Amino acid sequence: MATNDAYGTSGAKDNNSKYDADFTQHVIDLMSPETKPRHREILTSLIKHMHDFCREVNLTQDEWIIGVNYVNSIGQAYKKNRNEAWRVCDILGIESLVDEINHKIVSDEGLSPTSSAILGPFWSPETPFRDLGASVVQDMPKDGQLTLFHGTIKDVETGKAISDAVFDMWQASTNGKYDVFDPENQTRHNLRGKFRTDENGKFWFYCLKPTEYAIDTSGPSADLLGIMGRHPNRPAHIHMMVTHPDYIGVTAQLYPNDDRWLETDTVSAVKDDLLLDFKPIQNDPKGAVLDVEYHVRLLSNKYKPDSTMLMGNANQNKF
Amino acid sequence: MATNDAYGTSGAKDNNSKYDADFTQHVIDLMSPETKPRHREILTSLIKHMHDFCREVNLTQDEWIIGVNYVNSIGQAYKKNRNEAWRVCDILGIESLVDEINHKIVSDEGLSPTSSAILGPFWSPETPFRDLGASVVQDMPKDGQLTLFHGTIKDVETGKAISDAVFDMWQASTNGKYDVFDPENQTRHNLRGKFRTDENGKFWFYCLKPTEYAIDTSGPSADLLGIMGRHPNRPAHIHMMVTHPDYIGVTAQLYPNDDRWLETDTVSAVKDDLLLDFKPIQNDPKGAVLDVEYHVRLLSNKYKPDSTMLMGNANQNKF
Structure with a gap:
């Protein structure tokens, strides 16, 4: 070349x-x-x-005209629940890059908190708190694999467990759809929950092993994928948003470490420390067939950059 | 910064x-x-x-969202006779740059033919040939200044005059409008004409001194101008497309050298060798009040690059 x-x-x-x-x-x-x-x-x-x-x-001029027409086509494809320019940015890795630019922070000693990954369009500010040990699975799909998800939230500098941190999670059902975008099949808040860590910084709950899904394969964004010979698949993932008043929050997506799309995620949002190891278990009191342990590392508020990270605002009108 | x-x-x-x-x-x-x-x-x-x-x-994420929304707005503003992505490219200098990339050619000795400038949306393939010395002014506006335009087309390497070259010209009337976009006020082919050089490579005809005009000041492209604190004006200009079978053609715009927008042309399409010096004259047989002389330098076809320059194709659906 x-x-x-x-x-x-x-x-x-x-x-x-x-x-x-x-x-x-x-x-x-x-x-x-x-x-x-x-x-x-x-x-x-x-x-x-x-x-x-x-x-x-x-x-060349002909290539430039193709580009002009392509840019026009993006806005022409825009409609409610379909933010085409956002999709194009995702395919080009731009949303993930901007996410990193705005959230990559290291401690004075070079210690990194848990990596950030893109928020996505499906976070809800209305997700209810649930008791530790509760299940977010209100509607159990036939092909769902109930999973005991547990871990600890710690201060990355001191190693100290952080109590009263909030672990907010959401995930799609096995059909690849989130509750609000699948109103006929899912009750509200299905597969969503907020959990508050105990005095030992621990949290645990039941959820599903997540399922991979493909992004929409029509329109200019899909044409771009086609030109690059790329597939439209995202690896399966569970979203999390971890917050505590004294710490810099982390929003990320967590992926099964055996997912076949990790390396080629269509939105390039996979990072090494965001992988989950699902292990088979037996005799769980609630019938879980898988167990996954994941620890979150947070960095003190003193490292907070000046610029305001209005993550909620970033969740406008996508898809 | x-x-x-x-x-x-x-x-x-x-x-x-x-x-x-x-x-x-x-x-x-x-x-x-x-x-x-x-x-x-x-x-x-x-x-x-x-x-x-x-x-x-x-x-920042907020800035990125602004960019996403802006890209969507471009295609949403697109309509017949309004190619918004093209306009945005013009404001950012991209059309002029692509024009240069595709047309900048120098001879083995480093001699340059007349510079190229953007074609614009108003060229017509149906412009009639007119006799040397004819006037393109079919409809004389009250504030028009009739001008005798003359010059020679030469081989930039040999200095030889080129006979049978075609000097195709078009210009807006004093209201800033071209014939086809001003159907109530202008007859067809007004201010357009093709002239064939004589055996001495000379051409001459009557036209108007061109008038400056502003591009449309609504929509996303105008918002971009506003953010940059830029005016929407183009310097006055006469378009030309010069062709001959043995030479590489030149398409350009020619500007009065006293125009106040030369330095800040909103589409950045002014080049030093495209300036015209309008001089007052008296007693012209057709009543011209101004005289302008402009010589065109062409380079032999042997320097033609491999890529096909389909200039006509570039004129799709602009504005």
């Missing part, structure tokens, strides 16, 4: 290039002195990268 | 970065081995640049 390295990220001049080395800066400099600094910073970088992209691949 | 230089165009690893240095390559590697080479090349570069952009500006 031949690429043209004449231009770097910075849009630097290269006297050997036949293209006008001042052009990109000219476009940037059209911004008025009153442009807000953050707008200027973002648009400067965007213009440089878009121009460098065009030069790097020597984009 | 602080930027993060941790990632170069190549998405190179930087051990000092807190972000996963393998993430971008991971997303690229999701493409299947069967992906067409050109698709792979373009998407690889696009993914790298989009990821580098996000990291460079430390894009």
